[in-house]
Amino acid sequence: MTIPILYEDGEALVIDKPAGLPIERPRAGGRSLEDHLEDLKLGFQRPPMPVHRLDTDTSGCLLLARNPKALKRFNKAFEDRQVEKVYLGVLAGTVADDEGEIALSLSKISSKDAGWRMIAAKKGKPSLTHWRKLDEKDGTTLIEFRPETGRTHQIRIHALAGLGASLLGDPIYGTGKGAPHTMLHASGLIVHREGKTPIEASAPLPADFARLGFAIPDAAGV
Template sequence: MNKDSEPLLPTVQLVEITEDNNDQRLDNFLLTRLKGVPKSRIYRIVRKGEVRVNKGRVDVNYRLMTGDIVRIPPVRVAEKAEQAAFVPQALRDVLQRGLLYEDEGFMVIDKPAGYPVHGGSGVDAGIIEGLRRLRPEATFLELVHRLDRDTSGCLIVAKKRSALRRLHELFRDDHIHKTYLALLAGQWARKKMVVNAPLLKNVSKGGERMVVVSQAGKAAETVFRRLKLFKNATLIEATPKTGRTHQIRVHAAWLGHPIVGDERYGLAEVNKAFHRKGYKRMFLHARELAFEHPLTGKPIRFEAPLPPQLQELLDHEEPV
């Protein structure tokens, strides 16, 4: 398709920013408004000054404020709308089946393992992009926190800027109680342990992002409780008190009992042995979230049951 045959979005739009988009970055706002327009093109029209805020030029990092007037120029769309809105059927099914809760402020999704929370690194659509494409009428959908690609369980998505801000405050002040289930390699002798081991983000020789225990890192605390002992593994409950990258995974490995199936911090031979038994993924599941409702202040709790395939594997483990 040549440029002249590409569909043209409406002529100049003047959009007044409401509370729902207050404090949102300009590039994220435009990506939502201009569905189907490549990110590179959005950056280009901002850089050239075709997008204006209150009649002035701004950077893509500009944080919008209630009452701002955003000038959006006519933009040619390189992709067909139906291509831009495409959501793989498997992801569509996941998003429709996995909704645990929804109200006017936010939703909680039971995220399956194998799906990133957002696109990138060769992945066109993660959970948040899939949601936005399935709900084109939604003016605001943002991740409140993240889960690793191979981790399943409770994930919060905000539907209003005010809910997002409040939930971020709750996370920052440790007022959101998070509980994970994990299967550790080997028999862990302790019944309970609080791990206080600072974590430092690092990069391995191969360029892979790694996190290591280091006194130069940031404070990190995880409470581990043993739930059940098996012949070659231990089912535990992990409650992170801080929210560092890969925190539970690194703390478990530091204990000498990495999470089964963890290819980054685990033991290759152990993972191979469990893979032969049917373990095809990392055994880490965000089972429960409990916090005050961001809009009403009432206590709420959400639970995502252990995925059937993991429960079936546990049922076949030999107990001690």
């Protein structure tokens, strides 16, 4: 597998992570992004390091730092909300409104039978996502999500609890049916840097979205 590179400079790479590729090696073994980091050195002495996380099923823009100092700066940029992220997701349902925002407090729960998941809970951590409807096809809806916070599974639980429908193919917050995996794609990323031009990348829409009849409108970029 060749990992597409969307952006490259002396301190950063943005790759187009394929759906189904975990960032860290699974406990049960198998392939992961770690298998590709040596190839992504691209002449540098150190392999690049992931700055943030994407779920295994989620495709698209993933920022890698090419040295420890850059990793520290990029981590701070995420903490200080100096990062703009755009996701595209397919809802297993329709929504009446054209746009809005979802503000929920999220908490993690777990059980022996179902494993762990996030829920909306008053005592959880605050989360905020802006969204707008882009298209509808056969009872499904293409939504653009712009999260301001970066909670675990934020968009997946916001789709269910905020919009009333899970993402298509989501096995945790939905039925897992209708798609080969959770239909969520990190389509755009901007990381602002003091004294330097921002890191800016866009990832093309994956074939799984196109097979559902969806395309990225011109206005859906970062």
